[in-house]
Structure formats: C-alpha cells, structure tokens
Amino acid sequence: MKKKILLFGIIILAFLIRLYRINFPLADWHSWRQADTAAVSRNFVKYGFDLLHPRFDDLSNVASGKENPQGYRFVEFPIYNAIHGLLYKLFPFWSLEVWGRLVSVLFSLISLVFLFLIVEHFSNTQIALLSAFFFAVLPFNIYYSRVILPEPMMVMTSLGMIYFSIKTLENCELRIADLILNIIFGIMSFLLKPYSLVLLLPIFYLAWKKWKFNYLKWGVLVFCCLMALLPFIAWRWWMSRYPEGIPAYNWLFNEGGIRFKGAWFYWLFADRLGRLILGYWGLPLFVFGLILEPSKKEGLFFYNWLGAIFAYFAIIAGGNVKHDYYQVIAVPIICVFLAKGAYFLLTVPSKYFSRLTCYLLFFICCLFMLAFSWYYVRDFFNINNPVIVEAGRTADKLLPKEAKIIAPYGGDTSFLYQTNRKGWSIGIEIEKFIKQGAEYYVNVNIDDPEVKWLEEKYCLTQKTSQWVIIDLKRYCERK
Numbered sequence: 001m002k003k004k005i006l007l008f009g010i011i012i013l014a015f016l017i018r019l020y021r022i023n024f025p026l027a028d029w030h031s032w033r034q035a036d037t038a039a040v041s042r043n044f045v046k047y048g049f050d051l052l053h054p055r056f057d058d059l060s061n062v063a064s065g066k067e068n069p070q071g072y073r074f075v076e077f078p079i080y081n082a083i084h085g086l087l088y089k090l091f092p093f094w095s096l097e098v099w100g101r102l103v104s105v106l107f108s109l110i111s112l113v114f115l116f117l118i119v120e121h122f123s124n125t126q127i128a129l130l131s132a133f134f135f136a137v138l139p140f141n142i143y144y145s146r147v148i149l150p151e152p153m154m155v156m157t158s159l160g161m162i163y164f165s166i167k168t169l170e171n172c173e174l175r176i177a178d179l180i181l182n183i184i185f186g187i188m189s190f191l192l193k194p195y196s197l198v199l200l201l202p203i204f205y206l207a208w209k210k211w212k213f214n215y216l217k218w219g220v221l222v223f224c225c226l227m228a229l230l231p232f233i234a235w236r237w238w239m240s241r242y243p244e245g246i247p248a249y250n251w252l253f254n255e256g257g258i259r260f261k262g263a264w265f266y267w268l269f270a271d272r273l274g275r276l277i278l279g280y281w282g283l284p285l286f287v288f289g290l291i292l293e294p295s296k297k298e299g300l301f302f303y304n305w306l307g308a309i310f311a312y313f314a315i316i317a318g319g320n321v322k323h324d325y326y327q328v329i330a331v332p333i334i335c336v337f338l339a340k341g342a343y344f345l346l347t348v349p350s351k352y353f354s355r356l357t358c359y360l361l362f363f364i365c366c367l368f369m370l371a372f373s374w375y376y377v378r379d380f381f382n383i384n385n386p387v388i389v390e391a392g393r394t395a396d397k398l399l400p401k402e403a404k405i406i407a408p409y410g411g412d413t414s415f416l417y418q419t420n421r422k423g424w425s426i427g428i429e430i431e432k433f434i435k436q437g438a439e440y441y442v443n444v445n446i447d448d449p450e451v452k453w454l455e456e457k458y459c460l461t462q463k464t465s466q467w468v469i470i471d472l473k474r475y476c477e478r479k
Helices: 002-017 031-047 079-090 096-122 125-137 139-144 151-170 176-192 194-211 215-239 251-257 262-277 283-291 301-315 317-322 324-347 355-381 386-398 414-419 430-435 449-457
Strands: 404-406 438-443 458-463 468-475
Touching: 002 096, 002 125, 031 079, 031 096, 031 414, 079 096, 079 176, 096 125, 096 151, 096 324, 125 139, 125 324, 139 262, 139 324, 139 355, 151 176, 151 194, 151 215, 151 324, 176 194, 176 215, 194 215, 194 301, 194 324, 251 317, 262 317, 262 324, 262 355, 283 324, 283 355, 301 317, 301 324, 317 324, 324 355, 386 414, 386 438, 386 458, 386 468, 430 438, 438 449, 449 458, 449 468
Parallel strands: 404 438
Antiparallel strands: 438 468, 458 468
C-alpha cells in the first residue's frame, strides 16, 4: 500500500511540473520540429485523418530537396498526430498546442509507470521508486516530456515493449495477452522511431540468459520481432512512393565523419549527459550506480540496455550531436543508474562510511544536479522570437483561410505554422512561388532587401515596425 501511495505521489508530482507553460505558443526550443509535427495534426483536423498521406504546411523543397506541392510529410507513422488531432477535434475547449503537450505528458506518465515496473522486477521497490522519481524531476526530461514531438510516445512504447517482453520471457507458460501486447508496443515503437530497434539488445540478453540454445523458445521471440517489424517495413515501402515528402536523412548517421571524434564524445557525454541531463552533480550518483554490483536476477540486463544506448549514439552519430532531443531515449536507463547510485548512498553500511556523510552527499548531489540542469534547460521553455507569434496571428486574422503564403524564416517552419496557412518557409524564388499559388508574403525582417523589392512591386496589406504583409496578387506603382 505504501508503495502505491509513493508511486502515485511521484506521478502527481510529474504531472504538475509538466504543466509549466503548457499554454505557451509553439515557438520555444526546437519549435521548427514541433511545428512540423503539430502541422500534421492540424491538417488531419482540417482535411481528414488520412494517415497514409500526412501533410504539413511547408510546400518548399527545403526538407527533401524535391518540390513538394502537396506538402507531404513522411517521417514517423502519424500515430501521435492522429491521437493529438482527434482529441482536439473532440474536445476543442483547449488549443491544439495545449492538447499536443498534454498528450505527450500522458505518455510520459505511462513511461514512468513502465520504468517503475521494469526496475522493480529486477531490483527492489526502493530503486524502482527512485528511478521513477528521477524520471519525474530531471529538468531535461520535464521539457521533453511535454513537447509536441513523437519522442515521448516512442519512449512509452519502447518501455512497454521491454516490459511485456520481460513478462513473456519470465512466465513459465506463454500468455497470449503478454505476447500480443509485446507485439503491439513493438510495432508502435518501430513505426515512431526505427532506432528504438537497439532496445532489442537487452531483450535478447534476457532470452539468452533464460533459454540458451532452446531454439523452439527462441522462435517465439523471433516471431514477435518479425510481427513488430512488418508494419515498419510496409510503412517504409509506402513512404518510398513519395520521395518529395521524405526529409533528407543521410546526415543523421555520420555527418562530417564525426563518429568517435573528440567532438562526438564532448557533445554527447560532456555537454548532453554531463551538463544538460545530469547538471554535473548527477555524475557521482550515475557512477556509483555503474559500479554497484548488480543483483543475481538483474545480471547484466541494465548494462546491456546502457550498451544499446551507446550503440545508438554511435549509429546515429550525426543526429545525436546535432540535436539534443535525440537523447530522450537514453533518459530511462540514465534514471535507473542514478537510482542505483542513490540507493547505494542511502543504504551503505555505517561500518564502511559515515551514514550522515552519505545522506548529505545524496542530498547535495540531487539538489545541485536539478539546480544546474534547470539553469540550462529553463531557456528551452522561452519564446525565442515572440514577433513571429504576433505576426502569425495577425496574418491568420487578415488573410483568406485557404490562401497560400510565403513566410521566409530561413527554412524554419515555426513562423509559417503561426500563420495557420500552407506555403513556403523561404523567400528568394518569389516569382516561382507565385506561379505555384503563393498569394501573400509575410516577413518579420522588414529590413530584408527582398521586402524592399516586393514593396516597390506589390501592394501592402499591412506594415508595422515589426512585420510586413504584402499582397502578391496586386501590382502597385510607387511614385
């Protein structure tokens, strides 16, 4: 009973702190990627839930290098977007952005429960509760648990896959319900982010530990993997029919040959792990967790999980160095080793170390870890350029609903998203875009030479000290 009360308290704490700035405009950290995701959801609401043809707002060739007049957006299978859009359509009393963040928060809370169950299965309730606590309060995870991205759902589905794989492997008699849930969570995880395949490593370790060379039982696991992979393979085949909607992705693997270079180690292990996630002072707890002897039941399971994350860092080297949200998949296992290190400090025998000193060290490490991590992560919540929000809302009020617009912002779709219109996130080829249907031009950089040129040729719809809206359908002569 006490265990359930504590876990429930951690869940409530996690939920409340994730409500921070829940209703802010979609212009915070990584707003370009969030805007692309939210645009797919919004277009489902506008034009129907066609999951096989997801579309976002950008009609340019920036993402894929190919002309994309339909605005196709083929990345992860749009499960997250369908849930997001459906909830907003059914309950429109909150904005699309609030619903997107709440959906992510919900998936994060389910992830917390799965993490608790996995750790409790191998360790003990205390370490499981500590793992859940760290998952709830790490500032890096707080932010990335309430973004409009598929990552929170991917973390939840991958943890669900691991949990039900454990249940499938550990039960003496095969239960169909566990098997089906294992396959379902695997399907969703791979469809959302195929790199979650690396998490099969700790699952295979458990299978080897339990079955060794029992090929008949291995067949069950292979069957589950194949069933989970088939929808992903089908989705990739379907995507290949729409190359204009597939963003360039080769850079993800080893852009600039950065893998295992000094910069790779610095960005991933010093900057992201040491600074952003662990706030420097979490490193002692993490190291204590690494050196603490695992229980017999646990074996090398958590080390294999950590090894899978290292393999992922190495395989997707370019993506991990370039974007910090790629490390979200590593947070659960980081929390496990933090919890093991904390448990070591809190339970170490007094004949070896001063109990008071250990308690004090635990408190200081936790306090400074959260404080210093928050010091850096807090800026993620800020609206970096509020002008694009104001200009976008103005354009949304003034312009026809189906008008296509040019909203140049260096290829970043954040500004285009704010206008609630389809169009182009770059300028330069204005005449070409007009031929393709562009009707209005909106820019927040009023000193841009392109703005001066267009002002001389086309009529102004509105001009302020911060933005300009130009009607590309009407020529105007200036005296």
